[in-house]
Amino acid sequence: MSTSNLGNASSFSPRLTENVVEDARGAATSSAAGLPDVTALAQMANEFFRALPGQVGQFGGAQSAVTMPSLAPQFGATASSLSTFPSMDKLPSEAGLQRFSGAGAHSYQPEVISATVPVSSTGTPQYGAQSPVVESSLSPFAQPLPLFEALFPTFEAALPTIPPLAALPTEDDAKAALTSSSSYYFLENAGALSKPTTATAAPVNAANVSPSLLPDLQLPRKQFDVNAIRRDFPILQERVHGKPLIWLDNAATTQKPQSVIDRISYFYEHENSNIHRAAHELAARATDAYEDAREKVARFLNASSVKEIVFVRGATEAINLVAKSWGRRHIGKDDEIVISWIEHHANIVPWQMLAAETGARLRVAPVDDDGQILLDEFEKLLGPKTRLVSITQVSNALGTITPVRQMIQMAHRYGARVLVDGAQAVSHLRTDVQALDCDFYVFSGHKVFGPTGIGVLYGKPDALADSPPWQGGGNMIVDVTFEKTIYQPPPARFEAGTGNIADAVGLGAAIDYVEQLGMENIARHEHDLLIYATKELLTIPGLRLIGTAKEKASVLSFVLEGFRTEEVGAALNREGIAVRSGHHCAQPTLRRFGVETTVRPSLALYNNYDDVDALIAALRRLKSNNTQSKF
Incomplete structure (x- = not known):
């Protein structure tokens, strides 16, 4: 049971x-x-x-x-x-x-x-x-x-x-x-x-x-009391152009609860010091706070050990670390790297760079008209030359939830390692890296109500042990002479120099906040809101949703007939509504659907039905004004 x-x-x-x-x-x-x-x-x-x-x-x-x-x-x-x-x-x-x-x-x-x-x-x-x-x-x-x-x-x-x-x-x-x-x-x-x-x-x-x-x-x-939750986020009291801020740009970054803001402030007021190897009280406090944050991340991902958690600047740096460390050692000429058509640029460009350097090939799994990965076609790309599969768990441009567990199983049958980009997943879905059985998992703190400039690379122990350091400096060494250097084991091997200590502590506070609410409760609330928002958007004449996968998280990309996406974004901004308009660092994804840019409202745990109603009302006014101007 x-x-x-x-x-x-x-x-x-x-x-x-x-x-x-x-x-x-x-x-x-x-x-x-x-x-x-x-x-x-x-x-x-x-x-x-x-x-x-x-x-x-x-x-x-x-x-x-x-x-x-x-x-x-x-x-x-x-x-x-x-x-x-x-x-x-x-x-x-x-x-x-x-x-x-x-x-x-x-x-x-x-x-x-x-x-x-x-x-x-x-x-x-x-x-x-x-x-x-x-x-x-x-x-x-x-x-x-x-x-x-x-x-x-x-x-x-x-x-x-x-x-x-x-x-x-x-x-x-x-x-x-x-x-x-x-x-x-x-x-x-x-x-x-x-x-x-x-x-x-x-x-x-x-x-x-x-x-x-x-x-x-x-x-x-x-x-799950969304009104109480909204009171935890002071920025939601802001006014933009004289109107209350409605934050629907959560796929770009999430806002921070007061508890995270307070925890970072407390660190600088009472604990600020460099960490490790110091014989004074503040160093001990800072080290404890930093390593306690690592323990929270390990629990959050259900990693088996804190030694599997590497702190980095964000998901982009984590992917580059794997490419330049594990990738350079294990991927050579004519080897193959498999990604999908709905990846963020950060999960495309590092592999292109590695392929150009080593002579490897980059292969891309196609998606259907709803934005779902075609698993039969994906499996056809796998073979004895496949060294790595790198896939997103949730598309930042479409909201598609990919069947990562099944794809990992397929890739492992061919002996390939698998990296999962969880940047868009960690604030919406419970993550269990042991259940997924992925070899690497990456995410950014600012996408899960934590600070910017801090992120996480999870790696299986054997995968990290088989990866050489990618940067040299302090903290990542055991001993240095002019003849040779002895490196620390993971994770310290990959954390050269002074890390982002305060923001790692802030990420730990953000994880505390999310776990206090319960990821299942967050997912239910966002799913109900997604259904309501989708239904209302479909009532607006000339609006086309981009990305209608069966399994989907809280992203609503669309184009509106008669308007450039930047016009829609500017009109919503005048109403105090923050959305993203552009290519979302996913140009190949959008071009698959015949567009260069979209308007992208995206939901989070503090959004409510009033936010959606305000979005719909603003879009209706925009359409109405455009219709009247033609007469």
Whole structure:
């Protein structure tokens, strides 16, 4: 059983309990509906909790409390909404979970989950969210929900006076339903979707719970508060041309939360020093902060060791490092490097330079009219001469999410190494380099709410060990004489000179912020917003979307008939709306679709429906003014 599923299940139980309590309090007014009285409900709840593994408490007395196992972390004083439940800091035993979940349940491996809310000097949470988010290391869509299959029959048996629940779906049914609900095939159903309403849903009680409601009852989704998140980003209070700033240029760079700004300021105020090899307090503080950031990055990517994490200036420098280090050693005349047609220039030019230097060949995998890589054609490019495959995980110009895991498997069958450009992925998707099995992974800090000038190269230990230094200087050496130099092992081997210490620390703070919110919650919010924005853009006459892949992240490239893209960008800027117009450092990509430039709004976790509405309204005014000027 995956920890993700257990997290969702354990989150559901207290919420269901609160609904039962509420129903009990209102039993007098609900008697006409045939609900049992307070005493009966308390008895039923007790029967329900006795079915759970671990300790059991009585529920119904005025002074009593429910004691039950929980996978939820403790949130401290800031989580007052959870104060009605006693402290629950022990996971149920594996044997207990297996007994509870049945023989068909997935194996469960406990993990420590930390979601402590940092508190500022004023006593308020630093991140602005009103309630902390319970979050696990796996996607809730990765597995079906076997725990519910055990939970609900037990609950039904404990409530004999309540109409029986409908038959639960099988694991295959549940998996198919969840997979379908998380699909990014947004164009297919865009016409049927509309902006969510703010109407309050009817209270859920034991009599109307059905399996079809289970996905909507998962706690994390309900706690993503975009308005609270927006308050964490001070730049969103800016005004441009007298209007509130609407930042829709997130694919170029993301804005920074106050916690990141404060962490960098704190470093310069209290920790500033060069790192390593110094015998004073500030050097120790700076070194600890820098290496702590490396540990956070390793956890964020699910690397197996901090020794696999190299700090660089950004994704571009990371790709160049691999090209000039590993590439020069392993790629020679007539060897082949495979990329795709939807790469950023930073994942094209370094390989062209290497090919020109070594006599290697650059081969390009084609894409279809939606911007999806043609896997059959990609595999035809692989062969015994393939030394490296370098592919983007998310296209910066189209938003296409590529099937990197499948492509990595294909490349490895031919003995090739694989580099994944994750610059556009890390702020939208959970990244697990061990699950991907990539040899190298790169990203930039400023694309994930961190500072500019800091980035990361992940490399498998054997790949890094087989790569010579690419720059010489201090920090990357063990010993230097005039005759020879002995180099440090990775990652220090690749970090010559004084690194960007403060911004590495800031990147660690940005990772803290993202993990506090939960990548699954961010992905859900952005996906819903992407669907809504796509539907609204398609209602504007003469607008053509560029990039309509089945799997897509939060990029909306378009051209508007009758306008140059720079005209559209300038008109939106006058409305305080920041978008990117141009070729987005992806000229081959756009030329594949017959255009030289596009307008590119791109979404992030702090964007909301009002931002999208403002964009649509501005585009409609632009079209209307152009139409009127012709008469």
